Amino acid sequence: MDLTYTAEEEDFRARLREWLSEVLPKLPPKPAATDWPGRRAYDTAWQRALYDAGYAGLHWPADAGGRGATPTQHLIFLEETERAGAPYVGANFVGLLHAGPTLAAEGTAEQRARWLPPILRGEEIWCQGFSEPEAGSDLAALRTKAVRDGDSYVVSGSKIWTSHAEVADWCELLVRTDPEAPRHRGISWLAMPMDAPGITVRPLRTLAGSAEFAEVFLDEVRVPVANRVGAENDGWRVTMVTLSFERGTAFVGEVVACRRVLAALARRARENGRWDDAVLRRRLGRLAAEFAALWRLTQWNVSEAVRATGGGRAKPGARGGGVPGTGGSVFKLRFSHARQELYDAAAEVLGAGALDADEEWVADRLSSLSYTIAAGTSQIQRNIVAERILGLPKGR
Numbered sequence: 303m304d305l306t307y308t309a310e311e312e313d314f315r316a317r318l319r320e321w322l323s324e325v326l327p328k329l330p331p332k333p334a335a336t337d338w339p340g341r342r343a344y345d346t347a348w349q350r351a352l353y354d355a356g357y358a359g360l361h362w363p364a365d366a367g368g369r370g371a372t373p374t375q376h377l378i379f380l381e382e383t384e385r386a387g388a389p390y391v392g393a394n395f396v397g398l399l400h401a402g403p404t405l406a407a408e409g410t411a412e413q414r415a416r417w418l419p420p421i422l423r424g425e426e427i428w429c430q431g432f433s434e435p436e437a438g439s440d441l442a443a444l445r446t447k448a449v450r451d452g453d454s455y456v457v458s459g460s461k462i463w464t465s466h467a468e469v470a471d472w473c474e475l476l477v478r479t480d481p482e483a484p485r486h487r488g489i490s491w492l493a494m495p496m497d498a499p500g501i502t503v504r505p506l507r508t509l510a511g512s513a514e515f516a517e518v519f520l521d522e523v524r525v526p527v528a529n530r531v532g533a534e535n536d537g538w539r540v541t542m543v544t545l546s547f548e549r550g551t552a553f554v555g556e557v558v559a560c561r562r563v564l565a566a567l568a569r570r571a572r573e574n575g576r577w578d579d580a581v582l583r584r585r586l587g588r589l590a591a592e593f594a595a596l597w598r599l600t601q602w603n604v605s606e607a608v609r610a611t612g613g614g615r616a617k618p619g620a621r622g623g624g625v626p627g628t629g630g631s632v633f634k635l636r637f638s639h640a641r642q643e644l645y646d647a648a649a650e651v652l653g654a655g656a657l658d659a660d661e662e663w664v665a666d667r668l669s670s671l672s673y674t675i676a677a678g679t680s681q682i683q684r685n686i687v688a689e690r691i692l693g694l695p696k697g698r
Contacts, residue, residue, distance in 0.1 A: 307374065307378075308374075311372075311375060311378060314375050315378050315382060318357070318379060318382050318383075319386070321357075322382065322386040322388060323386075325355075326386060326387065329348070329389070330344070332344060332389070335512045336513065338393070338466070338468055338469050338513065338514070339469060341392055341393055342393045342466075344389070344392070345389065345392035345394050345424070346393065346394065346424035346427070348392075348424070349391070349398075349422075349423070349424030350423060350424045350425075352424075353422055353423050353424065357369075357379065358424075359398075359402070359418075360375065360376055360379050361373070361375070361376035362403070362406055362418075363406065365414075366402075366405075366406035367418050367419055368406075368422070373601070374601075380555045380558060381558050384555050384558035384559050385558065390555065393427050393466050393469055394421075394424060394427065395466070396427075396429055396430045396466060396474065397421040397427060397428035397472075398421060398422075400428070401417075401421070401430075401472070401474040402417075402418060402421045402428075404474070404540065405418060405493075405531060406418060408491075408531050408532050408540050409531050412528075413529075413531060417472070417493065426472060427466060427470045427472075428466075428470055428471070428473065429464050429465050429467040429470035429472070429473045429474075429496070429516075429518075430464060430465045430473070430474055431446075431461040431467075431474065431475040431476065431518060432444075432461070432476050432541070433461060433462050433463045433464075434446060434459070434460065434461055434462060435462050435517075441541070442485045442489070442538065443485065444459075444476055444477075444478060444489065445459055446458070446460065446461065446475075446476070446477050446520060447477060447478050447479075448479050448492065448525070450527070450534075453526060454524040454525060454527060455479070455490075455492065455524070455526075455530075456522050456524055457475070457477055457492070457520050457522070457523045457525055458521060458522055458523070459477070460517065460518065460519045460520065461475075461517070462506075462515075462518075463506070463515045464503075464515060464517070465514060466514055467496070467503045467505075467515075467516035468505050468513070470496045471495070471497070472493055472494065472495060472496060473493070473494040473496055473518070474491065474492075475492045475493070475494040475525070476489055476490075476491060476492075476537055476541060477490055477537075478490075479534055479535055479537075480534075483535060486538045487535055487538065488535050489537035489538045489541070490530055490532070490534050490536070490537040491531045491532055491537040491540040493525075493530075493531065494523065494525045494529065495525075498524065498525070499523070500522050500523040501518065501519070501520060501521075501523055502518070502519040502521070503516050503517070503518055503519075504516055504517045504518075504519070556641070557593060557596050557597050557600055557637065558597075560593050560640070560644055561593045561597070563644060563648070563666075564586065564590055564593060567586060567644075567647060567648055567651050570652060571586070571651045574651075574652075576650070576651050582647075582650060582651070585650075586647060586651075589640065589643060589644055589647060592636075592640050593640065593644075596633065596636060596637055596640065599632065599633050599636075600633060645666060
């Protein structure tokens with residue numbers, strides 16, 4: 303992998319920096335963390351600004367509405383927007399980073415034409431209906447059922463930890479379409495309209511006080527068969543594509559954010575005298591090396607995702623074509639723990655008093671605790687690494 307930047311890539315960086323310097327000072331104040339309708343409006347307005355400037359779906363293939371940018375350009379975009387303090391994808395998270403790339407890789411031409419442009423323009427928000435009560439980390443244990451009735455599925459069941467359900471227009475929904483099949487083979491992936499009759503959404507308040515998750519109850523909700531992505535009962539394979547994006551590329555901007563936080567911690571340590579502690583300096587140095595290595599792993603993962611097809615549309619079940627490989631599990635496993643270690647170090651540098659006084663530090667510290675659970679627990683990631691990368695036998 304060539305890690306140097308070409309003249310064309312440096313020109314792309316310069317033009318992006320110039321655009322960010324012009325547009326960011328004009329943004330309105332960010333809404334409160336608890337104001338999800340306000341945050342939806344803020345996040346979708348930023349997405350529209352990216353779209354109008356030609357930066358939406360930068361790395362998506364051109365036939366999916368993106369620019370077909372190189373992996374390096376994509377990473378430059380993530381670096382520069384994070385360093386400039388640009389808004390994160392926010393409420394657009396599921397559509398841009400999970401559902402959209404999955405539809406680009408697995409959807410029909412009609413499905414891609416229907417759903418990808420509104421995602422890129424920030425006109426429609428998606429939520430993720432995967433996890434269920436009592437299923438824990440065993441996604442294949444889902445029990446929400448979908449019974450075929452003519453041109454529709456009738457869906458009943460419940461989901462939990464459904465990201466942004468309270469402001470979403472669509473849900474990437476996993477359902478069991480064949481209860482008699484082996485549990486990994488009787489699942490289908492549906493696009494469910496969130497305004498369909500029979501849907502009840504109950505927001506869940508997190509440890510940090512926000513409510514970006516919800517319980518979703520489904521009482522005989524009718525979803526058109528045309529909204530199924532992939533073949534009936536082939537949803538587990540489609541889901542693995544979704545989870546590859548979630549684990550492989552969805553966190554890459556946060557690596558840049560963690561490196562920025564680490565630099566801020568080093569400055570604070572010099573200011574408050576904690577820098578004299580050699581043990582603390584070694585701890586911060588080790589974290590700097592860790593995040594530098596994670597950034598290189600990110601570069602490799604993104605490059606590997608397009609290696610096989612040169613950035614074209616993925617073929618079902620094929621490697622490449624923008625679909626991250628199992629290296630995403632390696633990244634996700636280590637990053638989630640490194641982020642927790644970073645905020646443990648922050649508590650040591652700032653002290654309890656400073657943490658109590660700074661709501662942003664507290665929110666980020668509490669948020670870091672969820673990373674070993676979100677997008678597949680660390681135990682699940684270790685199983686994937688052991689079985690699919692190291693070739694170890696499956697545990698009993």
